[in-house]
Amino acid sequence: MRIHFIAIGGSAMHNLAIALHKKGYQVTGSDDAIFEPSKSRLAKHGILPAEMGWNENRITEGLDAVILGMHALTDNPELLKAQQLNVKIYSYPEYIYEQTKDKLRVVIGGSHGKTTITSMILHVLNYYHKDFDYLVGAQLTGFDTMVKVTDSAPMIIIEGDEYLASPIDRRPKFHLYKANVAVISGIAWDHINVFPTYADYTRQFELFIDTIQSDGTLIYCEADHDLNDIVTRSAAKLIKVPYQIPDHMVKKGITYLLPDETPLQVFGDHNLMNLNAAKLVCKELGITAGDFNKAISSFSGAAKRLELLERKNETNVYKDFAHSPSKLKATIEAVKAQFPERKLVACIELHTFSSLNKDFLGEYANTMTQADLAIVYLDKKTFESKKMPTFSNIDVQTAFNNDKIKIFDNFALLESYLLNVNFYRTNLLLMSSGNFGGLDLIKLARELNTISLEE
Incomplete structure (x- = not known):
């Protein structure tokens, strides 16, 4: 497979490029500027563009696909050439789905806590040496990249961002993954340049619920009143699983889960809420509450999250x-x-x-x-x-x-x-x-x- 990335330097884009390169694909890319750590990572794998800038000659009929990053503009010369040649153009969430449509897809959505919940799930799965793919929005300890896509893994854990997929695909990213198991951590108005009113923003979560596959599972924070109302009103044929803050105590600056007094390295009501969401996802993946607690005790947090x-x-x-x-x-x-x-x-x-x-x-x-x-x-x-x-x-x-x-x-x-x-x-x-x-x-x-x- 020959894949070309337009705006390869982005956080998710360069990680997906590396993942496909590791999978054996022939990967090329372009960008007008690439900064660290993207630059060093792409160079390490031999897929850093030789020169910066856009060049329509990079786009040929021999390409199997072009993956378009949000950083590119609609008049990008490489994009225009790909459209002229009828080369298949994907946003990166669209291509993630294409690569994982035969897997169990877990999608973590919400205005806050997405990265932490996803990181907690990955930590627990990694602790028990499970085979899984993933897409997460932060660099995690023990993981080389933020994206892994293989042929062998039976499932993928995806951090589902509500921002737009690409300059020519104005759908929120998390609408494109078609989750089997989904989480919504809460709703707090954001991205007002795209969703100018709170109603515009909350509508995206209503639509996200409708993308969950029939008979799938929605795990949601019932402490969020607006979210609770949206889930209650939804007629989607789903298993709906609410969660709250788990029982816990704080002693000498350390938080313990009750009743077993499992010590944690993270703290705060929002992190405990995130932990409960992750525990319910792991239950869907066959991991018991006791095994989850044993593994989560060593979770030290996602990068830049407390x-x-x-x-x-x-x-x-x-x-x-x-x-x-x-x-x-x-x-x-x-x-x-x-x-x-x-x-x-x-x-x-x-x-x-x-x-x-x-x-x-x-x-x-x-x-x-x-x-x-x-x-x-x-x-x-x-x-x-x-x-x-x-x-x-x-x-x-x-x-x-x-x-x-x-x-x-x-x-x-x-x-x-x-x-x-x-x-x-x-x-x-x-x-x-x-x-x-x-x-x-x-x-x-x-x-x-x-x-x-x-x-």
Whole structure:
């Protein structure tokens, strides 16, 4: 098979390219810019484009398929050539389905928790040496790539994103997988550039339920009232399995599942909710609750999901991908609940299209009230790249309903400020889907002052 990737440098795209290369396919690709770690990974497998840019001569009638990434535009010369030659064009979710239509497909959907739930399932399956394929949105410990597609595995575990499939396929990705077993973790408005109203957004989950195969299983968070209503109203012929937060206790900063007091390396109500969803999926895959608990005890979390950067004295520094209002609130509440005796400094970078939209900003009201010190970081370059107007400090404080929030637009000033805070018996939570303007978070975490003023 000869496959060409247009916009091969994307996170999912380059991982799928590597997976197909490992499968023995002849893979080529193009992009106008490729960054790390995609660049090194593609080079390692000999499929990094020799030169950047688009070239219609790469598209020939001998290609079996073109896989089109979201980064490409509709007037991309390679795309136009493929359309002219009638070469079959897929989005990457469409091609994932094509590769796995004879397998059991587990699809994890929802506005939050998708990566963590998927990661937990993969961890448990890996623990018991099960044969499975997967597509996940983060690099996981023990897994070389974020995508694996083989001929032998009887099932695939897919993180199902609700964003659009490709520039010429405006369907959400998770509609294309046709799940046999599906999870919806919750619904919180996002991607307002595509779904301008909450009704537009929730409609995508209604449609997702309709794509689940007849007599399939839908596992859903019944604590989410809107989701519960959608599932209740659905006439789809499915087995519907609700879940809640499992029984647990917290002792000396460690969370234990009850009644067996299974110790966990993760914490917080949202992670416990994710864990219950993963346990129900694993039950569908033949893994008992006892075996699940044994395996999940060693799960240390997905990358950038409450990832512990540093622990010293009585200070923990965490990095988290949280960026939407619901994720921000849940993550702050999780750290406060786990360490009630410590103060919390919480810093969020507004980085996504939705979070930088002034009409959406009010959704962040009261999300940081549990932080003892709340900080918002705004990178001017991000506004410029997205061609969006900047916010004033008053805009941010009003939207968050918190006039004590500190606001920075220069990462050096943010770093200097944090290095002058005394973090004795105080945790730091750094949240962003970006990189705080290039701030070295590991270095910062190591250099924080954690010494008691009384000593």
